Amino acid sequence: MKKFHWLFIFIFFIISGLLLSFKIEYLKEIGLETLFLSIGLFIIFILNHKNILLPTNLRNINRTTILYILALSFLATLLTTYILCLFSYFNIGYFNYSKDSNKITLIEILITLLFSPICEEILFRAGLLSLLIKKIPLHLSILIQGIIFAFLHGLSFKTITFYTALVGGIILGYIFYYTRSVIASILCHFMYNLMGLFIGILVFKITTLFTLVFCIFLCLLCLLIIFFCIQEIKSSSKPLSSH
Numbered sequence: 001m002k003k004f005h006w007l008f009i010f011i012f013f014i015i016s017g018l019l020l021s022f023k024i025e026y027l028k029e030i031g032l033e034t035l036f037l038s039i040g041l042f043i044i045f046i047l048n049h050k051n052i053l054l055p056t057n058l059r060n061i062n063r064t065t066i067l068y069i070l071a072l073s074f075l076a077t078l079l080t081t082y083i084l085c086l087f088s089y090f091n092i093g094y095f096n097y098s099k100d101s102n103k104i105t106l107i108e109i110l111i112t113l114l115f116s117p118i119c120e121e122i123l124f125r126a127g128l129l130s131l132l133i134k135k136i137p138l139h140l141s142i143l144i145q146g147i148i149f150a151f152l153h154g155l156s157f158k159t160i161t162f163y164t165a166l167v168g169g170i171i172l173g174y175i176f177y178y179t180r181s182v183i184a185s186i187l188c189h190f191m192y193n194l195m196g197l198f199i200g201i202l203v204f205k206i207t208t209l210f211t212l213v214f215c216i217f218l219c220l221l222c223l224l225i226i227f228f229c230i231q232e233i234k235s236s237s238k239p240l241s242s243h
Helices: 002-020 025-047 063-089 106-132 138-154 160-179 182-196 209-236
Strands: none
Touching (some): 063 160, 063 182, 160 209
16 A cells, blocks of 8 residues: 555656646646645655545534635735735835736636645645644744745745735645644635635725725734634634544
8 A cells, every 4th residue: 555655646746747848838837736746745645654644634624614714715815915005005016916917717727726725735734834843833834834835936035926825825824733634724725716816806006194004904904803713713623633
């Protein structure tokens, strides 16, 4: 069985390499996500003593948890929107958001909504975060995996994508840790990406001091409610039984 797991991971690495070699953009995107999946499975394989055991923990996926996950997805989208507005207000070129970026193809939408959440959660939360929390404190672990997650999306600390991905990565990290379920973080990731497709509609221009102060207030309010939702998920989740 363990040999089969090795072969399974190896096949995914080969597939990712083949897809990345194509010049078609969406095939490269699928190849990159497949590479993320391969690395994530490899980390999980090592952490679980040469077995691929995904932390699904379905008993923590209840109606209450799902409602808070949906709320967090919506709040993360709002917070991202307000951050975009603030960056735009300060006229920093590489922070400006173009609504044309929402004009994507159907295959890109499918990658964004289905492929990315599964592959990225297996790597960054089930794999990387699980590894980090064995070595360093929880909050630092979540911050580090969030920064790595954001950097691989924005490829620079000077892009808005980095900061929007950082918001999502940190929230997803807490969801995964407190539910101990990659299913929960995949669901939140899916909803966050879905709502992100319409973020251009939500962005508004800050023209007065009042609007600026109000936008900052909305950011702080979102952060406060996000903290509350995470605490509620923490209190409603059942701890894992000791092995």
